[in-house]
Every structure is written in structure tokens, then in C-alpha cells.
Amino acid sequence: xxxxxxxxxxxxxxxxxxxxxxxxxxxxxxxxxxxxxxxxxxxxxxxxxxxxxxxxxxxxxxxxxxxxxxxxxxxxxxxxxxxxxxxxxxxxxxxxxxxxxxxxxxxxxxxxxxxxxxxxxxxxxxxxxxxxxxxxxxxxxxxxxxxxxxxxxxxxxxxxxxxxxxxxxxxxxxxxxxxxxxxxxxxxxxxxxxxxxxxxxxxxxxxxxxxxxxxxxxxxxxxxxx
Amino acid sequence: xxxxxxxxxxxxxxxxxxxxxxxxxxxxxxxxxxxxxxxxxxxxxxxxxxxxxxxxxxxxxxxxxxxxxxxxxxxxxxxxxxxxxxxxxxxxxxxxxxxxxxxxxxxxxxxxxxxxxxxxxxxxxxxxxxxxxxxxxxxxxxxxxxxxxxxxxxxxxxxxxxxxxxxxxxxxxxxxxxxxxxxxxxxxxxxxxxxxxxxxxxxxxxxxxxxxxxxxxxxxxxxxxxxxxxxxxxxxxxxxxxxxxxxxxxxxxxxxxxxxxxxxxxxxxxxxxxxxxxxxxxxxxxxxxxxxxxxxxxxxxxxxxxxxxxxxxxxxxxxxxxxxxxxxxxxxxxxxxxxxxxxxxxxxxxxxxxxxxxxxxxxxxxxxxxxxxxxxxxxxxxxxxxxxxxxxxxxxxxxxxxxxxxxxxxxxxxxxxxxxxxxxxxxxxxxxxxxxxxxxxxxxxxxxxxxxxxxxxxxxxxxxxxxxxxxxxxxxxxxxxxxxxxxxxxxxxxxx
Numbered sequence: 001x002x003x004x005x006x007x008x009x010x011x012x013x014x015x016x017x018x019x020x021x022x023x024x025x026x027x028x029x030x031x032x033x034x035x036x037x038x039x040x041x042x043x044x045x046x047x048x049x050x051x052x053x054x055x056x057x058x059x060x061x062x063x064x065x066x067x068x069x070x071x072x073x074x075x076x077x078x079x080x081x082x083x084x085x086x087x088x089x090x091x092x093x094x095x096x097x098x099x100x101x102x103x104x105x106x107x108x109x110x111x112x113x114x115x116x117x118x119x120x121x122x123x124x125x126x127x128x129x130x131x132x133x134x135x136x137x138x139x140x141x142x143x144x145x146x147x148x149x150x151x152x153x154x155x156x157x158x159x160x161x162x163x164x165x166x167x168x169x170x171x172x173x174x175x176x177x178x179x180x181x182x183x184x185x186x187x188x189x190x191x192x193x194x195x196x197x198x199x200x201x202x203x204x205x206x207x208x209x210x211x212x213x214x215x216x217x218x219x220x221x222x223x224x225x226x
Numbered sequence: 227x228x229x230x231x232x233x234x235x236x237x238x239x240x241x242x243x244x245x246x247x248x249x250x251x252x253x254x255x256x257x258x259x260x261x262x263x264x265x266x267x268x269x270x271x272x273x274x275x276x277x278x279x280x281x282x283x284x285x286x287x288x289x290x291x292x293x294x295x296x297x298x299x300x301x302x303x304x305x306x307x308x309x310x311x312x313x314x315x316x317x318x319x320x321x322x323x324x325x326x327x328x329x330x331x332x333x334x335x336x337x338x339x340x341x342x343x344x345x346x347x348x349x350x351x352x353x354x355x356x357x358x359x360x361x362x363x364x365x366x367x368x369x370x371x372x373x374x375x376x377x378x379x380x381x382x383x384x385x386x387x388x389x390x391x392x393x394x395x396x397x398x399x400x401x402x403x404x405x406x407x408x409x410x411x412x413x414x415x416x417x418x419x420x421x422x423x424x425x426x427x428x429x430x431x432x433x434x435x436x437x438x439x440x441x442x443x444x445x446x447x448x449x450x451x452x453x454x455x456x457x458x459x460x461x462x463x464x465x466x467x468x469x470x471x472x473x474x475x476x477x478x479x480x481x482x483x484x485x486x487x488x489x490x491x492x493x494x495x496x497x498x499x500x501x502x503x504x505x506x507x508x509x510x511x512x513x514x515x516x517x518x519x520x521x522x523x524x525x526x527x528x529x530x531x532x533x534x535x536x537x538x539x540x541x542x543x544x545x546x547x548x549x550x551x552x553x554x555x556x557x558x559x560x561x562x563x564x565x566x567x568x569x570x571x572x573x574x575x576x577x578x579x580x581x582x583x584x585x586x587x588x589x590x591x592x593x594x595x596x597x598x599x600x601x602x603x604x605x606x607x608x609x610x611x612x613x614x615x616x617x618x619x620x621x622x623x624x625x626x627x628x629x630x631x632x633x634x635x636x637x638x639x640x641x642x643x644x645x646x647x648x649x650x651x652x653x654x655x656x657x658x659x660x661x662x663x664x665x666x667x668x669x670x671x672x673x674x675x676x677x678x679x680x681x682x683x684x685x686x687x688x689x690x691x692x693x694x695x696x697x698x699x700x701x702x703x704x705x706x707x708x709x710x711x712x713x714x715x716x717x718x719x720x721x722x
Binding site: 181205 | 389428
């Protein structure tokens with residue numbers, strides 16, 4: 001089974017997973033954002049590999065350039081001379097919370113895996129031939145866990161974007177790269193970009209007004225330690 | 227259920243002027259909103275002028291539907307089918323959107339002038355335009371791609387509107403809403419992916435013919451349902467709603483509570499009636515949650531100290547009435563009579579609530595603006611100084627309580643009748659408890675406002691018309707009950 005994998009695709013899938021993990025779990029925010037850009041570039045190549053030319057353009061423009069700019073704006077690196085740059089996520093979590101989030105991600109992973117294995121028998125790209133699909137499922141699960149775990153707003157926004165990419169990859173796997181599927185994913189990319197832009201504006205504004213960097217357990221604002 | 231949503235072929239092709247009316251109904255709000263961002267209107271009269279063509283387009287579409295019955299538009303762009311339909315229900319919802327949108331736009335110049343709104347105020351206009359255009363698109367669209375685009379445009383513009391006030395609590399609530407809405411949209415997208423992968427098409431009419439019950443349909447319905455329930459603030463997923471309204475501007479709250487959350491509910495019912503036409507349990511789960519919503523929302527509104535929280539929590543409870551009607555609309559072996567009654571009651575309740583809630587938010591906004599206080603205790607003495615705002619609040623709450631002859635009464639009467647015929651006594655009990663709780667929180671609010679022990683000397687005078695606009699909306703909600711045969715006839719029409 002493994003032998004039927006395309007070597008380039010395996011490399012791409014490994015790189016996607018690795019950069020997604022760095023992006024999700026590195027507390028150094030600049031490094032996380034850089035690895036997001038690397039991840040988005042790898043996604044562009046993955047769309048090329050899956051034969052979706054429109055998505056290559058959409059991902060390059062919306063995912064790499066525009067969403068990347070949003071994150072660097074949120075970091076405060078976009079305009080020189082901006083005060084209060086974001087550097088590190090300094091919020092620590094109790095282990096019980098992390099454990100629950102880990103279970104959530106695992107449950108999601110198992111559910112999607114079972115759905116792919118038993119429910120959807122006629123997938124356009126079968127995961128036993130396309131490791132990119134496996135990477136997509138894994139990335140979506142990790143991103144969901146990270147989205148629920150993190151308190152830092154920028155990291156949650158990053159996690160949402162990766163969750164989106166994982167879901168788009170799953171969508172392409174289930175529905176193929178027909179015109180309708182490419183249109184759906186393109187609209188999804190557009191929405192993700194607009195959402196990231198709104199989120200980046202909100203993060204900057206909150207930081208500017210109050211130094212709020214995160215949402216507490218009950219949605220209360222929390223100030224950064226730095 | 228499928229024909230009720232107008233998912234069948236039309237007899238006549240739309241005429242030329244109908245095309246223009248459609249274009250105007252979909253595009254004009256966006257265009258006018260952009261214009262208003264460039265030249266922000268300081269008074270209400272430019273808004274009156276601008277709203278004439280918008281309302282006219284709605285009326286032209288209404289008369290076109292009257293003459294020709296169901297109308298369809300279809301395009302095919304690079305192998306992607308896009309389609310719109312105009313049936314009685316979508317005309318009604320479109321007219322409701324336009325009237326409430328125009329009312330909110332008329333209310334805005336006075337509100338912006340009187341309250342300290344900051345430099346971002348001009349951006350309210352284009353965002354409002356996007357929300358209204360996207361809503362019109364959602365009522366008309368019959369393919370999953372257009373519905374997705376409309377839903378997301380509406381959701382993002384709504385987030386933008388809510389964060390305009392620029393205060394920290396508003397921004398925090400907006401951020402939370404944004405993150406939840408985005409995750410909800412991904413859930414919805416995954417459900418759509420399943421449908422596209424399994425049946426290979428996105429148009430609702432074609433899907434209604436090919437979808438057969440099975441695990442794929444259930445998975446897709448669950449994913450789509452979860453995403454839309456989050457966006458519609460259905461009961462266990464409603465926690466984001468109150469903080470969002472607590473800090474938003476009044477016209478924004480009106481639009482959001484009256485229309486934006488209803489769009490997700492409309493899509494939920496439409497898609498479930500295609501995916502799960504004969505499932506027993508799923509609509510019942512929604513109904514049970516709806517009963518909890520009625521009680522929980524009523525209790526929250528009863529115990530709160532803040533006027534806006536009261537109005538927002540009452541939305542959670544009122545959405546519960548709509549959720550309780552789900553097993554009467556979807557499911558196996560429902561007799562035609564209770565199903566027809568529930569169908570009419572559902573939409574009448576939705577429309578009555580939209581008008582009443584928009585009026586109520588405006589009345590609450592007027593009271594808060596005039597007294598400068600947002601708590602219930604701050605209302606002391608308003609009965610003498612602000613009788614008109616209180617009157618609007620009262621008329622709107624008559625609809626929410628369901629007292630005759632308002633739309634709320636007629637709608638609940640129909641729902642009750644359907645529930646009694648199908649012997650769903652739990653739902654009847656929930657409906658009655660909900661009415662009592664509504665009365666409890668409304669009278670609690672009035673008790674504070676008739677308190678005369680705290681004399682107040684200074685009230686901010688309101689702009690002319692701010693109360694009148696709210697009064698008009700409240701009276702429409704009231705009149706919908708008396709003149710219910712007009713909307714009901716529209717909903718009946720178009721059966722094949």
C-alpha cells in the first residue's frame with residue numbers, strides 16, 4: 001500500500017503536518033506566523049499536486065499573501081514604529097484543560113476517520129492512495145484541539161486558519177476537484193481571509209486600548225503578562 | 227415540505243422588469259450603503275429617498291409573484307449551477323427584510339447624531355448594506371454554494387457592525403462571536419462537502435430528488451445543523467448572543483436580532499427538510515432543546531438587571547417557540563392539517579418576532595439614550611417623561627407575549643392547534659410556561675419604569691422620528707395578527 005504513494009506527495013504531506021504543528025504549538029508568535037506562511041505555500045503546491053489550478057491561484061493570493069499580511073499586521077510588524085508588538089504567548093494552562101482538549105481532538109480524529117472508512121466509500125481521492133488526505137485529517141484534528149486549548153487570540157486565529165485548510169483538504173478528498181468543489185473552497189478561502197482580517201484588526205485594537213491579549217474561560221478579557 | 231419551499235419547476239419565465247427588480251433587490255442595498263459611506267447622511271430625508279427604490283423592487287417582485295406564481299432564475303458559469311427562486315415565502319421574507327432594513331437605516335442618522343459614536347460611524351452604512359443584500363440573497367438562493375456565500379457575507383458583515391462601537395467589551399464580544407461564527411462556517415462547509423461528494427451536485431431542487439436517507443445524509447445534516455445552530459444562537463449554543471447585544475449600537479442590535487439569526491434558522495429548516503424529511507429523532511431533539519430554551523431564556527430575562535440583556539435573552543426564548551415547531555414540520559406520518567398549521571404558525575411567529583424585536587430594541591435604545599442608564603433601575607420615572615418609548619415597548623411585548631390580536635397570538639394559536647391535534651402535550655406546556663415567563667419579565671420592566679420615587683431632572687431629548695419608526699415596526703407586528711390572511715395566502719400559493 002505504502003509503495004503506491006507518490007514520493008513528492010509524501011514529502012509534501014510530511015512538510016504540511018510539520019509546519020502545521022510548529023504553527024500551532026510554538027509559543028514564539030513570529031516563528032508561528034512564519035511557519036503559517038510556509039504551510040500556506042505548501043498548500044499551494046498540494047493543490048497543484050491534486051490538479052486544482054484555480055485553487056493554486058486562490059491559495060497563493062488569499063492564503064499566502066493576504067492572510068499572511070493579516071497575521072504580520074496583528075503582530076505589529078507590518079508598519080514600522082508600531083508600539084506594543086506581540087512576541088510570546090505567556091499564558092499557561094492547567095493540565096486538566098489540556099487533557100480535555102486532547103481528548104476532543106482525538107474524538108474528532110476518530111470520528112472523521114471512521115466516517116471516511118465506513119460511511120463515505122466513494123471518495124474522490126482515497127486516503128489509502130493520497131497521503132495529503134491523511135495529513136488534512138490530522139491537521140484538522142490538531143487545529144481543533146489547539147483552537148479549543150489556546151487563550152491567546154492570535155494563536156486561536158492561526159488555529160482557525162489551519163482548521164480551515166484541513167477542512168478544505170478533506171472537502172477536496174471527498175468531493176474531488178470538480179468546478180463546484182473548487183468554487184466552494186475558493187469561497188471558503190475568501191471567508192477565511194476576511195475573517196482573519198477582521199480578527200487582526202480586533203486584536204490590534206484590543207491591544208491598543210487595553211493590552212488585552214486573550215479571552216478568559218468565561219469570555220472575560222485577560223491582559224498579557226508582558 | 228419540498229414544494230412549500232418552492233423547489234419545483236416554474237410555469238412562467240420571469241419578465242424583463244422582474245429581472246431588473248431582482249437586480250435592484252439584491253444589489254441596491256449594497257450600492258446605497260457604499261454611497262452612504264462616501265457621503266454619510268446627517269438627516270433622515272436622504273435615507274427616505276434612497277429607500278424608495280429598494281421598497282419598490284420588493285413590491286414589483288410581489289406583484290410578479292402574484293401574477294405568474296413561482297419564478298426561477300438559473301445560470302451556469304463554468305460547470306457551476308447557480309439558481310434563485312421566488313415563491314410566496316421568499317417574497318414575504320424579502321419584504322420583511324426590506325421594511326426592517328429601511329426602518330433601521332432611518333433610525334441611524336438620529337442615533338449617530340445623539341450618541342458619541344466615534345470616527346468609525348460611517349462604516350456602519352456599507353456593512354448594513356452588505357447584511358441586507360446577503361439576507362435577500364439567502365431568502366432567494368436554491369443552491370448550496372450561493373447559500374454558503376450569502377451566509378458568510380452576512381455573518382462577517384454582522385461581526386463588523388457589532389464591533390464598530392470600539393469599546394473594549396464590544397470588541398471582546400465581537401472577537402468571540404467572530405471565532406465561533408468562523409468555526410460554525412467550517413462545520414457547515416464539511417456537511418456540504420459530504421453532500422457534494424456523495425451526490426455530486428449542489429442545487430437544492432436536484433438534491434431533493436436524489437437524496438435518500440442513510441448515514442451520509444445523517445452526517446451531513448448533523449454537521450450542517452451544528453454549524454447553523456451556532457450561528458442562529460439556538461439554545462445550548464446561545465451564550466455569545468447576550469454580550470454581543472449588550473454593547474452594540476441600537477440599529478445594529480435591531481437588525482441582528484430581527485433578521486441575521488433568522489437567516490440561519492431558515493436555512494436549517496430548508497436543508498433539513500431535504501436531508502431529513504422522514505427522521506423521527508432529530509426534530510424532536512431540536513424541540514426538546516427549544517423547550518429548555520423557552521424556560522431558560524425566560525428565566526435569564528426575568529432575573530437580569532440590564533435592559534438590553536432582557537431584550538436579548540427574550541430572543542433566546544422566542545427562538546425556542548420556533549424550535550418547538552420542528553417535529554410538526556419534519557418527520558414521518560404528520561397529518562396534512564397540523565403540518566399546514568405548524569408551517570403557517572412557524573413563519574408568522576418568525577415574522578412577528580422580527581418586527582416586534584426590532585421595535586423593542588429601538589425602544590430600549592431610546593430609553594437608554596434618553597436616561598443615560600442601561601439598567602432596569604435607571605428607568606425609574608420614565609413613565610412620565612418618555613411615554614411614547616414605553617408605549618412602543620409595550621406594544622412590542624404584546625406580540626412577544628402572544629396576547630390577541632397580535633401576530634404572536636395568531637402564530638401561537640396555530641402552533642397550539644397543531645400540537646393539540648398531534649397530542650404533543652409537552653410542547654403545549656412549554657408554550658404556556660413561556661407566555662407566563664414573558665409576562666413576568668415584561669411586567670418587571672414596567673414596574674421599574676412606573677416607579678416615581680427617584681425624580682430625575684435631565685433627559686437627553688430624542689431626535690424626531692426615532693420613536694415613530696419604532697412605533698411603526700411595533701404596529702406592523704401587531705397588525706400582522708389582525709391581517710394574517712395576507713401573508714398566509716402568500717405562503718399557501720404556489721402549490722403545484
